[in-house]
Amino acid sequence: MSQPNTPLLFLLFISPFLLLFHTSFSQQNDTVSCPLDFEVLRRLTQGLSPSGDQCQFILQGLRLVQSDYLKRTNSFLPRVDSAESCWQAYQTLYNQLVPSFDIRKNCGFQTDWIAKGCNNITSRVEYESNNSAETLAAVTTACNQSLLNSSPCATCTTSLSSLQPSDSINATVGNVSDCTAYRSIYAAAFANSFGPDDKGNAECLFSLNFTPVKSSSNKGKKAVIVVIVVLGFLVLLLCGSGFWLIRRNKLKNKIRQREITRRWSDLNMNVSNLxxxxxxxxxxxxxxxxxxxxxxxxxxxxxxxxxxxxxxxxxxxxxxxxxxxxxxxxxxxxxxxxxxxxxxxxxxxxxxxxxxxxxxxxxxxxxxxxxxxxxxxxxLVKNGSLHDHLFGSLGTKLSWPVRQKIALGTARGLAYLHHGAQPSIIHRDIKGSNILLDEDFEPKVADFGLAKFAPEGVTHVSTRVAGTMGYVAPEYALYGQLTERSDVYSFGVVLLELLSGKKALIVKNDEQHTLVADWAWGLVRSGRALEVIEEGIPELGSLEVVEKYVLLAVLCSHPQLYARPTMDQVVKILDMGLAIPTIPERPIPLTAGIDDIEKSVSSNWGSGRVSSYSRLQTLKVVTEQSS
Structure with a gap:
């Protein structure tokens, strides 16, 4: 009888353990833990809830956490292979504040954006090498103080505009931390000794606003107060001793209310004066x-x-x-x-x-x-507004070089509001009458920062949305979602007015209006972009350049938010000759006729170029109108 093969038996015995070890090791390699510490944001939001735009709050909160990571590791970004675990950690934290809100799905963030930054800059050393020692020292001097009050905050944020680089050159890479965001991330980590988790830094450098969470005990107290007030009112009614006594009490109450109102007004005046x-x-x-x-x-x-x-x-x-x-x-x-x-x-x-x-x-x-x-x-800007020159009493035909100057100057002004000012400013009411022209036809954007003080009127969409009909971006008009790209949409409409000589709302008859953005898209889509240009423009440039301006205006006025470029990218396209990205398909307008919808459905589906979103929108409109 032969002896058993000992090595073979040993291999058979340990093979299950080797397989288990290999599986466990592979799973560990596939999942890398997140190096970002979201506890920093959790401590700031304890007992509070985010206010304002949800996606903007999520974006700024992530930048605050990245600032804490920079302070601890001297690195701006986590590793690419930790992106998924970082989003999951952030999702878990945010659902404690707002349940059932999917960060990436609702806000359009892609997983790898969390690991992409500014011009391939990843470390503190690389960022500081772009700036002189004098610039860094000036930022530290301006920002190394409590930023809870408005004046220190304005001093600090104004100094950050000198940090370089100022914007991202690669416009095709999506991320959550561009060069402008790097300024606040760096300042909170190193220029301010209180650190990123300080409430003043969170509010000033990252524009994070919080409101106290209403507790059930507060609701109970309010209910008790209401009951007491009601009972008191009933007692007063029952104890009334006649019409004369009631009139005298009313008179006393009016005098008392006037005195309270006067004192309250004086108090508010003192606060605003300070x-x-x-x-x-x-x-x-x-x-x-x-x-x-x-x-x-x-x-x-x-x-x-x-x-x-x-x-x-x-x-x-x-x-x-x-x-x-x-x-x-x-x-x-x-x-x-x-x-x-x-x-x-x-x-x-x-x-x-x-x-x-x-x-x-x-x-x-x-x-x-x-x-x-x-x-x-x-x-005072004495040469009137762009609206005056295009449609008003000053309606002389502007030459092509003048129109180019107006387009580029307006884009530069808006780009500075979005990316150069600290904190950034969204205009909310860009239109021809708010673009003034000096004697050399250099444009000057007016009324930025004032839209929220305009009372409700016929030129405004609603009490919540400030803006003029025809210029307001769809996501802002329908859902109140306000971002810098809402301004980009309005700029696109103004650029189309400048190129075509047509108003934002084209009147076909007394009951039908067409958006100039939809009209221009129809011409571009059929290969007739040059027909957008107004006839008889003096000194018209090369047709290639003219067509480029038309395509840029159509791209800026695209109804889908993420299809539009930033104002920084618009400036580079106009001033540096950068190519215009491919214009995505647009959803079918809900006001389209059934013949237009069926024609668009057959042509778009046949070519295979329409997006899945457009197909869903088309199916919805066809179904509703057929029924």
Whole structure:
């Protein structure tokens, strides 16, 4: 009888263990734990809930966590193979604040974006090598203080605009931390000694706003208060001793209420005055008295009115030194809003650019006859607005070089608001009448930062959405979703007006209107882009350049948010000759006729170029209209 083969038996015995070890090792290699510490954000949000736009809060919160990671490791970005686990960790944390909200699905973030940054810069050393020692020292001096108050915050964020690089060159890479975001990430990690997890840094550098979570105990207290008030009111009614006593009580209550209102108004005035006084210490703004304003405008003479808007009238005025200014007088004001107004004035005053209208000063006052007044004093731009030259009394045909200058200058001004100003400013009401032209036809964007103070009127979509019909992006008009790319949509509409000479809403008859963006897309899609251009434009450039402007305008006014470029990319396309990306298909408009829909369905599905989103939209419209 032969002896058993010992090595073979040993291999047979240990093979299951080797297989188990290999499987376990492979699973560990496939899943890399996230190096980001989301506990930093959890501690800041404990007992609070995010306010404002959800996706913007998620994006800024992630940048705060990346700042903590930079401070600990001197590295801006986690490894690519940890991206999935980082998103899962963030998802778990955010669902504690907002249940059933899918971060990546609802906000359009892709998994690998968390590991992509600015110009291949990944470390602190690489970022600091792009900036001089003097620049870094100036940022530290401006930011190394508590940023809870508005004035220190404005000083710090203004200094960050000097950090380089200023924007991302590679426009095809999607990420969550571009070069502009690197400024705040770096400043919170190293320029401010309080660190990224400080409440002042979170609010100032990352624009994170929180509201207290309402507890059930608070609701119970409110219910008790309501019951007490109701019972008290009933007791007063039962204890009334006649009509004369009731009238006397009403009179006393009116006098008391007037006194409370007066004291409350005085308190708000004191608070706003303190906020506005802090502006004077850090800017060159002039605080005008109401008498100064009346003298400059000749007591608000009708002859001095040079414009009317949703917020009120615009007057031409002359200051004591002889300089001419434009004065915007807001209507329907109350002293209760002055604190918010003071903050906006401070932000606007810190913004300086050749293609933005400069703010000179302001006035807040309460008078016996006119009531409460809020007035903004700006530089006077004497050559009218773009709307005046295209559609108004100044309607002379602008030459092609002038139109190019207007398009590029407007794009530069908006790009500075989005990417150069700290914090960034979304205009919300870009249109031809808000683009002023000087004597050399250099454009200057007006009314940025003021849209939220405009009262409800016929030119506004709703009380929540500020903007003029025809220029408002679909996601903003329908869902209130406001981003920088909402401004890009409005810029695209203005660019189409500039190229075609047609208004944002093209009137076909008394009951039918067409958006100029839909009209231009129809021509571009059929290969007739040059038909968008207005006939008879003097000094028309090369057809290749002209067509490029048309394609850019159609891309900017695309109804889908993520198809639009940023304003920085628009400037590079206009100024540096960068190629225009492929224009994605557009969803079928809900106002399209059934014949147009069936024609589009057959052509689009036959060519295979329409997106899945467009097909779903088309099916929905065809079904609804057929039924």
């Amino acid at each position: 906020a506005l006084e802090s502006i004077n210490s850090s800017t060159t703004l002039i605080r005008f008295t109401f008498d100064d304003i009346k003298e400059a405008t000749k007591n608000f003479s009708r002859l001095n009115i040079i414009g009317r808007g949703g917020y009120g009238n615009v007057y031409k005025g002359v200051l004591p030194d002889g300089s001419e200014v434009a004065l915007k007088r807001f209507k329907n004001c109350s002293a209760a809003g002055d604190a918010s107004f003071a903050h906006e004035v401070e932000v606007i005053a810190s913004v300086r650019h050749v293609n933005l209208v400069a703010l000179r000063g302001y006035c807040t006052a309460t008078t016996n006859f006119e009531g409460h007044q809020r007035i903004i004093v700006c530089d």
